[in-house]
Amino acid sequence: MTRLTKEICEACRADAPRVSEDELAALIKQIPDWAVEVRDGIMQLERIYSFPDFAQALAFTDRVGALAEAEGHHPKLVTEWGSVVVTWWSHKIRGLHRNDFIMAAKTDAVANQESP
Numbered sequence: 001m002t003r004l005t006k007e008i009c010e011a012c013r014a015d016a017p018r019v020s021e022d023e024l025a026a027l028i029k030q031i032p033d034w035a036v037e038v039r040d041g042i043m044q045l046e047r048i049y050s051f052p053d054f055a056q057a058l059a060f061t062d063r064v065g066a067l068a069e070a071e072g073h074h075p076k077l078v079t080e081w082g083s084v085v086v087t088w089w090s091h092k093i094r095g096l097h098r099n100d101f102i103m104a105a106k107t108d109a110v111a112n113q114e115s116p
Contacts, residue, residue, distance in 0.1 A: 004030050004105035007098075009071045018043075018095040027101040034104050036096075037087070043096045044089040045104050049111055054081045063110045071106070073099050 004027075019027060028036065034047045051057040061079045064086060068074045076087040086107055088100040 004102050005109050007102045009073045009099040009102055012073075012090050012092050012097055012099055014092045016090070016093050016097055018090075018093055019098060019101075023098070024096065027098070031101060031104045031108065033108065042089060042094050044087050045096065045100050046085065046087045047104070047107070049084045049086065051082055051084070054079075057082060057084050060084050060111065064107055067106055067110055068103070071099075071103060073103055075103065075107075 024036070028034065031045070034045045037044050037046045049057075049060060051060065057079050061077050061084050064075065064077060064084075073088075073090075076085075078085040078087075086104075088103050088107075089095065090097040090100060
């Protein structure tokens with residue numbers, strides 16, 4: 001568990017700053033299983049979680065959804081048989097905010113059955 005899991009998402013405004021290159025380099029080290037993807041010019045964090053069947057993938061999706069609701073920050077979730085793709089980014093700023101790294105770390109905690 002990283003110290004990011006102890007943080008709480010702050011309300012993100014349209015004028016909130018995206019993470020800098022230095023912040024990105026430091027934060028990504030705390031969530032090493034996540035990849036930075038760029039889609040339509042927007043940086044996003046993404047990770048694929050594997051499961052032995054659809055039921056467990058769906059249960060994980062539900063737990064991540066509950067976490068997202070509690071934090072007020074919502075990912076893209078793609079649930080298929082045996083896998084869930086989780087993608088975090090801040091829609092309002094069209095890029096990555098510290099909140100996305102917090103939520104990625106908390107998603108890992110959920111996957112590891114830890115309390116985020």
